[in-house]
Amino acid sequence: MTEDRAALLAAIAEEIRVCTKCRLHEKALNPVPGAGNPNAEIMFIGEGPGYNEDKQGLPFVGRSGDYLNYLLKLIDLKREDVFIANVVKHRPPDNRDPLPDEITACKPYLDRQTEVIDPLVIVTLGRYSMARYFPNGKITQIHGQPKFDTTRAYLPLFHPAAVLRNPGLQRDMEADVKRIPELVEKVRATRAKNPQKPAKADEKPEDPPQQLKLF
Numbered sequence: 232m233t234e235d236r237a238a239l240l241a242a243i244a245e246e247i248r249v250c251t252k253c254r255l256h257e258k259a260l261n262p263v264p265g266a267g268n269p270n271a272e273i274m275f276i277g278e279g280p281g282y283n284e285d286k287q288g289l290p291f292v293g294r295s296g297d298y299l300n301y302l303l304k305l306i307d308l309k310r311e312d313v314f315i316a317n318v319v320k321h322r323p324p325d326n327r328d329p330l331p332d333e334i335t336a337c338k339p340y341l342d343r344q345t346e347v348i349d350p351l352v353i354v355t356l357g358r359y360s361m362a363r364y365f366p367n368g369k370i371t372q373i374h375g376q377p378k379f380d381t382t383r384a385y386l387p388l389f390h391p392a393a394v395l396r397n398p399g400l401q402r403d404m405e406a407d408v409k410r411i412p413e414l415v416e417k418v419r420a421t422r423a424k425n426p427q428k429p430a431k432a433d434e435k436p437e438d439p440p441q442q443l444k445l446f
């Protein structure tokens with residue numbers, strides 16, 4: 232299964248490498264399809280590649296990446312334990328926000344990555360990935376408050392770069408991250424009790440997930 236997932240993720244990454252579905256590929260140096268453990272129980276989803284990510288073709292490197300590594304260490308995890316992806320796979324010029332049509336064009340790649348990895352917990356980093364699962368959410372109001380569907384938990388967090396810009400958010404960020412292990416345990420137990428087919432990526436992932444009856 233690990234090899235199957237790795238092969239499927241590699242095939243998606245290859246499609247991303249040659250993708251021209253939106254304008255973002257035109258000025259980017261490298262695609263940043265995502266990286267990490269194909270069998271990860273936790274998937275982090277950020278916004279889009281920045282300067283360092285574009286240069287290296289890897290998600291969350293540079294200062295934001297260092298901070299994310301620090302946060303992972305708080306819950307005894309390393310990069311290799313999780314999968315990290317972004318809403319758009321090529322860098323928006325000058326680190327501007329991704330535009331709605333770019334997010335829409337890139338959505339199938341993230342949908343398929345999520346389907347392949349089938350994580351127990353999806354952690355959104357910042358507004359754009361939060362909007363996939365919490366369409367009406369405001370990050371300042373809902374950070375650290377998970378939602379559940381029948382197979383998964385969704386936890387909205389601040390973007391690491393936002394916390395670096397505003398150290399006053401650091402305490403909340405770290406408290407929110409420390410909720411992740413409890414969510415993994417809950418969803419693992421729920422799946423063990425109620426084995427069922429995971430939600431497919433094309434089953435309206437942007438709809439607000441329903442609360443699990445067990446929680």
Ligand code: SF4
Nearest residue numbers: 250253256320321337
């Ligand atoms: S950002 Fe996504 S949709 Fe746009 S060119 Fe890159 S891979 Fe394709």
